[in-house]
Ligand SMILES: Nc1ncnc2c1ncn2[C@@H]1O[C@H](COP(=O)(O)OP(=O)(O)O)[C@@H](O)[C@H]1O
């Protein structure tokens with residue numbers, strides 16, 4: 001029986017609700033799937049036929065350690081070099097420079113003088129997950145203070161206008177498994193006006209099943225097609241990929257995040273997604 005480990009974090013050693021579905025579906029298909037905590041020194045990663053990165057959400061303040069772990073795992077999906085490229089949101093800058101529609105962003109490094117655009121803005125660290133340390137600000141001084149606090153701890157920062165169509169339309173996540181489109185989901189706006197930052201490992205999200213629009217599907221395909229030229233791997237090298245889109249300033253879909261590291265796949269949004277997952281993982285097992 002092939003042995004597959006799904007990497008999670010110490011705060012949720014059995015994985016999250018997605019992993020419960022993913023593991024049950026794999027086991028039913030004869031794959032020995034188990035959760036394992038990425039920084040647990042007792043785990044024998046090289047004994048697994050495949051290791052899949054899943055809910056490893058506590059890496060954001062220990063990214064170097066996380067990437068060193070990823071490079072040490074012999075059969076990892078997604079590949080370590082993809083995680084290195086994708087776990088810092090500066091990849092969005094490359095995609096924007098290549099002409100893809102990316103949420104308008106200003107980029108700051110420690111030592112920079114932060115300028116915020118007029119109106120509501122979002123300040124987030126370039127290395128972040130689960131909306132942790134991400135906040136919406138109405139007040140420019142508060143936005144600059146938030147950015148300065150992050151920069152003072154050595155973190156790079158992004159400042160974006162708050163794309164307020166997300167309040168009504170939400171965000172659309174499109175999920176691919178082994179380069180086959182699986183399903184999409186809708187996610188409610190996370191940054192309510194005046195809300196503080198999340199205290200938990202991640203902000204709790206409202207998810208619903210959603211059919212992507214033609215424009216969303218096309219935009220997501222363009223983003224994935226661009227990977228071959230910009231990232232260390234092409235779309236065919238990815239076991240999983242999620243493209244997160246929100247309506248931009250003129251209503252067209254813009255990229256908020258391309259999640260190739262630790263995306264929730266939201267199996268609950270599509271009853272046939274677990275079967276596609278099993279097929280994708282079995283195909284990957286035959287490849288590695
Ligand atoms: N520019 C923005 N406009 C509106 N909402 C945003 C913006 N940036 C982030 N958000 C909200 O914050 C959430 C988290 O931001 P995101 O960039 O996806 O980072 P991560 O999911 O890695 O923490 C998004 O799902 C969205 O609800």
Ligand SMILES: [Mg+2]
Nearest residue numbers: 130131244257
């Ligand atoms: Mg996100």
